[in-house]
Amino acid sequence: MIGVLVVDDDFRVARLHAAMVERVPGFEVVGLAHTAEDALAAAAALRPDLVLLDEYLPDRRGSAILREMEAAVIMITADSDAAAVRRAVARGALNVVLKPFGHQVLAERLAAFARFWGQLGHAGALDQEAVDRALAVLHEGDHPVAALPKGRSSVTADAVVAALRDARRPLTAVGVADTVGISRATAQRYLSDLARAGRVELRLRYGTTGRPEHEYAWLGGS
Template sequence: MISVLVVDDDYRVAGLHARYASGVDGFEVVGTAHCAREAVELEQRLRPDLVLLDQYLPDRLGTSVLPELRADVIMLTAAADAAQIRQALGRGAVGYLIKPFDAQQLTARLRSYARFRAQLGGDRTLDQEQVDRALRALHGTDRAARARRKRSSPTAELVAEAVRRADQPVTASELAARLGLSRPTAQRYLADLSADGAVRVELRYGVAGRPEHLYRWNSQAT
């Protein structure tokens, strides 16, 4: 059983992520924390295998906490700018999932992580092919590519065309209202377009300090 500590400043979001993780076979949530101080204390006391860590905590950024954690870390955060992602990965995060996401997306990351742990289990010497195989399992490259192909549909084309024709960057909520889609559905298609390089993601900060994602068509996309 892989033990998990969930860290998010929003109590509701932390509970949601804990439910998502608990629903994955082989994973057990052993605690939740809502600030950096609590995260470090619980991680030292509970010794979880994995920490699901938010970036925007009330007392410190998640990336500043990373060096103090012994467990593996997957970042679950709205921080989507390249500098923060580089910093998180450079400080040891083994995964990075941008909010908002659904249970299926987190489940896929956790299952990939479980395969990664299984392939690196035990005290043994590995050859390069075994290391490469473990890294492929961690990132789930082939599975992610198949998932994107499954969403190639008239709806995907409709979302792409709406972003292309917009005279200014749009949010997932605005696009969903314009096209008569649910926000999570619009978000998934926008995430696919971003992964393929067709759209660029920008951040807009509101009065509460939480960033809002804006999507702009990449004029250099083919």
């Protein structure tokens, strides 16, 4: 799970953003903070992987403490001025999200971050191609892998694809479910969609006893 610290001076907004994060598979909120001082203390104590950092805090601007964060940062700001965006990026923000925004906007950025995190999660030394590939996904939108059937979530579909891509080996429905944090039945539905769309190859794995297991291998593509 990717741990997220949510920082916003408004208690209600902080809780709203935290609820949005918790709805995205693979993410959990590890803490909330409402001032720059509390944000730095929480980041040091909780060691989050990602911080959603509000720009306008009562004691200091978020961009002023960005470099002090030992975590990846997505800036959250109501300031749409180009200079503010440049400042946030120059100081290390991976992305900038303008207020107000809906769940899908944040979910798309988190899904992209999860793909980036997954590509680097088990890596040792990297070559340039691997670095380029990981960085490229940071700003990918949450593009559904196909026209999704009614009732499917594009965020969950993306998380299933990321699990298959990053595994570098075929996975069973149980393996996908455990990686993404969904039920086996849910994983099976999304895997069936991908198989019908020609995005994965269905294979049979034979054990020493019992029925063969279905495995799913990613066939590539964006």
